[in-house]
Amino acid sequence: KQSYRIAVLPGDGIGPEVMAEAIKVLGAVQEKFGFTLDYQHYDVGGIAIDNHGEPLPAATLAGCEEADAILFGSVGGPKWEGLPPEKQPERGALLPLRSHFELFCNLRPAKIHPGLESLAPLRADIAAEGFDVLCVRELTGDIYFGQPKGRSGEGEQETGFDTMKYSRAEVRRIAHIAFQAARGRRGVVTSVDKANVLATSILWREVVEEVAKEYPDVTLNHLYIDNATMQMLRYPAQFDVLLCGNLFGDILSDEAAMITGSMGLLPSASLNAKDFGLYEPAGGSAPDIAGQGIANPVAQILSAAMLLRFSLKQEAAADAIDAAVSKALSQGYLTGELLPPEQRDQAKSTSEMGDFIAKAV
Amino acid sequence: KQSYRIAVLPGDGIGPEVMAEAIKVLGAVQEKFGFTLDYQHYDVGGIAIDNHGEPLPAATLAGCEEADAILFGSVGGPKWEGLPPEKQPERGALLPLRSHFELFCNLRPAKIHPGLESLAPLRADIAAEGFDVLCVRELTGDIYFGQPKGRSGEGEQETGFDTMKYSRAEVRRIAHIAFQAARGRRGVVTSVDKANVLATSILWREVVEEVAKEYPDVTLNHLYIDNATMQMLRYPAQFDVLLCGNLFGDILSDEAAMITGSMGLLPSASLNAKDFGLYEPAGGSAPDIAGQGIANPVAQILSAAMLLRFSLKQEAAADAIDAAVSKALSQGYLTGELLPPEQRDQAKSTSEMGDFIAKAV
Numbered sequence: 001k002q003s004y005r006i007a008v009l010p011g012d013g014i015g016p017e018v019m020a021e022a023i024k025v026l027g028a029v030q031e032k033f034g035f036t037l038d039y040q041h042y043d044v045g046g047i048a049i050d051n052h053g054e055p056l057p058a059a060t061l062a063g064c065e066e067a068d069a070i071l072f073g074s075v076g077g078p079k080w081e082g083l084p085p086e087k088q089p090e091r092g093a094l095l096p097l098r099s100h101f102e103l104f105c106n107l108r109p110a111k112i113h114p115g116l117e118s119l120a121p122l123r124a125d126i127a128a129e130g131f132d133v134l135c136v137r138e139l140t141g142d143i144y145f146g147q148p149k150g151r152s153g154e155g156e157q158e159t160g161f162d163t164m165k166y167s168r169a170e171v172r173r174i175a176h177i178a179f180q181a182a183r184g185r186r187g188v189v190t191s192v193d194k195a196n197v198l199a200t201s202i203l204w205r206e207v208v209e210e211v212a213k214e215y216p217d218v219t220l221n222h223l224y225i226d227n228a229t230m231q232m233l234r235y236p237a238q239f240d241v242l243l244c245g246n247l248f249g250d251i252l253s254d255e256a257a258m259i260t261g262s263m264g265l266l267p268s269a270s271l272n273a274k275d276f277g278l279y280e281p282a283g284g285s286a287p288d289i290a291g292q293g294i295a296n297p298v299a300q301i302l303s304a305a306m307l308l309r310f311s312l313k314q315e316a317a318a319d320a321i322d323a324a325v326s327k328a329l330s331q332g333y334l335t336g337e338l339l340p341p342e343q344r345d346q347a348k349s350t351s352e353m354g355d356f357i358a359k360a361v
Numbered sequence: 362k363q364s365y366r367i368a369v370l371p372g373d374g375i376g377p378e379v380m381a382e383a384i385k386v387l388g389a390v391q392e393k394f395g396f397t398l399d400y401q402h403y404d405v406g407g408i409a410i411d412n413h414g415e416p417l418p419a420a421t422l423a424g425c426e427e428a429d430a431i432l433f434g435s436v437g438g439p440k441w442e443g444l445p446p447e448k449q450p451e452r453g454a455l456l457p458l459r460s461h462f463e464l465f466c467n468l469r470p471a472k473i474h475p476g477l478e479s480l481a482p483l484r485a486d487i488a489a490e491g492f493d494v495l496c497v498r499e500l501t502g503d504i505y506f507g508q509p510k511g512r513s514g515e516g517e518q519e520t521g522f523d524t525m526k527y528s529r530a531e532v533r534r535i536a537h538i539a540f541q542a543a544r545g546r547r548g549v550v551t552s553v554d555k556a557n558v559l560a561t562s563i564l565w566r567e568v569v570e571e572v573a574k575e576y577p578d579v580t581l582n583h584l585y586i587d588n589a590t591m592q593m594l595r596y597p598a599q600f601d602v603l604l605c606g607n608l609f610g611d612i613l614s615d616e617a618a619m620i621t622g623s624m625g626l627l628p629s630a631s632l633n634a635k636d637f638g639l640y641e642p643a644g645g646s647a648p649d650i651a652g653q654g655i656a657n658p659v660a661q662i663l664s665a666a667m668l669l670r671f672s673l674k675q676e677a678a679a680d681a682i683d684a685a686v687s688k689a690l691s692q693g694y695l696t697g698e699l700l701p702p703e704q705r706d707q708a709k710s711t712s713e714m715g716d717f718i719a720k721a722v
């Protein structure tokens with residue numbers, strides 16, 4: 001019987017409570033699909049700062065190294081907001097994890113679920129056209145990690161600087177992922193850059209064009225980031241796969257998430273070349289609602305499904321979770337933030353959602 | 362009698378036809394407020410490429426140097442889209458003009474006009490909360506102009522790179538403009554950066570905090586660009602003045618413009634330290650509707666008003682134009698793109714709009 005080791009990093013805020021539901025659902029699929037998951041829990045983010053003095057303790061990193069995949073909750077909260085940037089829970093945990101494991105490929109699906117159109121902050125007629133995108137974001141390059149980065153000079157001439165950069169090899173590997181994903185979807189890749197200003201983007205566009213030749217069945221469009229941000233509001237239904245560098249992907253994937261109006265439903269995967277990955281909900285740690293049992297566990301549960309699909313290759317189990325979630329949503333089985341105020345009394349709790357989905361798989 | 366020299370650069374697409382209306386309206390105010398405007402027309406953008414081989418001919422630049430201000434139309438179109446980036450009409454004209462005249466301060470007001478809420482791509486209840494922001498974007502620094510910028514290496518290791526940078530002095534002068542503007546508005550500055558990742562942003566934030574101390578009456582908030590992009594959709598009414606570097610300002614000011622749903626109404630100003638400036642509509646050259654007499658001239662007319670206000674210090678004349686435009690809009694005197702399909706037969710033409718506004722001043 002196949003057995004896998006999962007590093008579980010619940011983190012802060014609602015992290016632990018939604019993580020419990022994801023593990024509940026994983027428990028249901030492991031029985032049904034005949035594999036075993038061995039969970040090791042580690043501190044990360046704010047709680048790791050409190051317990052060990054740093055957002056990503058060595059023991060956590062070592063635990064992740066021994067695992068087949070990382071299931072990540074969410075990190076951060078007001079308590080740690082005053083810390084210097086590199087010590088903060090989110091940045092101080094995520095960037096080192098991404099770079100250590102070379103998690104270059106960030107996949108963030110964002111869609112408006114049928115029946116949940118009214119949650120979108122978009123005008124009703126625009127939301128009604130539908131929205132279902134996959135953001136493919138490069139995650140280990142660009143201005144996040146480019147050197148040199150720092151400060152020089154004195155007084156009023158003191159200058160802060162960062163380096164944006166991409167090599168052909170880096171662009172090529174992420175572009176292939178976008179085109180392959182488009183084949184399994186609606187066959188359209190929109191590559192987002194700022195090639196009218198950035199040398200990095202000119203090279204990006206060249207390589208994306210080269211890769212596109214290998215996928216004659218996929219349509220490629222290019223958009224400048226400023227225009228992409230606008231098109232996303234005006235006509236979001238036009239997009240299928242969005243291919244972006246690290247910085248533009250950060251911005252655009254968050255815009256796409258907000259367009260759905262249901263951040264609590266959106267999972268993400270960050271993968272390396274060996275399909276090792278970190279899986280986390282797109283939303284934050286929501287400290288304001290933590291501990292009340294009202295947080296939506298769906299994003300965490302769908303992140304677990306992505307883990308099964310991409311790192312463990314347990315596609316059938318992943319499909320079962322996705323289907324169970326769709327069933328819950330289409331039956332109106334929803335947490336409070338997805339319901340109009342006058343229907344909040346029908347809201348399901350965090351654990352009721354988990355129970356329903358675990359039972360439905 | 363005071364006399365000013367205006368360099369008029371109509372450009373491509375709808376540029377010439379909306380420019381004609383702006384000049385019509387300027388004609389009305391110069392009579393009423395007792396000053397003279399002397400117009401010199403120059404080619405810019407695509408038409409300059411066709412006539413002189415480059416988007417910003419030397420004669421155009423020389424003409425701008427002799428002028429008190431530049432009134433710019435819009436540039437670009439499908440005909441010139443295949444050109445290499447630095448030769449393209451928009452980029453090839455605007456970036457050299459900004460850098461030559463050190464137009465470091467870009468002001469882009471964006472608001473939902475009362476009565477035009479339904480044009481916004483936002484959900485009705487969100488649009489109803491109102492939206493009225495001023496984007497203050499730094500325009501001569503950042504990754505647009507930072508050196509080094511280019512390529513190095515061979516084969517798959519060939520790398521494109523760009524340098525983001527800001528000095529304290531650069532951040533300080535644009536920050537002062539944002540705080541001063543906030544004083545004349547609702548007293549809130551939201552500074553947008555990515556200080557959890559970028560060294561440039563950490564310095565940016567430090568200087569903005571310093572400047573804020575000189576404006577104790579103004580509230581300062583900081584937002585990461587990814588979060589700002591989301592908040593703009595979720596709760597746009599919270600914003601007053603947005604203070605951004607060149608790249609984030611490019612993205613966010615376009616998002617703000619699109620949120621109004623009425624790009625044809627939005628002017629912009631790009632100023633240097635001597636209040637010399639370039640004034641242009643926020644929308645593009647709209648080649649698809651050029652020459653039909655249906656383009657909205659309001660953005661160009663309001664850009665002319667900004668020119669009077671900021672470069673010529675003819676505030677009363679500027680106020681008169683702003684008031685005339687508000688009158689037209691509030692009386693439902695609108696071009697077709699602002700009307701629902703079933704009311705398009707009531708649409709005013711480009712020149713009817715110009716006539717009405719000229720008469721109303």
Ligand SMILES: CC(C)[C@H](C(=O)O)[C@@H](O)C(=O)O
Nearest residue numbers: 090091094095250557558587
């Ligand atoms: C925390 C931060 C460094 C991070 C990023 O910018 O990548 C976050 O916004 C994300 O998108 O995962």
Ligand SMILES: CC(C)[C@H](C(=O)O)[C@@H](O)C(=O)O
Nearest residue numbers: 196197226451452455456611
């Ligand atoms: C044409 C382009 C270089 C320019 C920019 O990015 O600044 C444009 O998008 C703008 O905002 O004026």
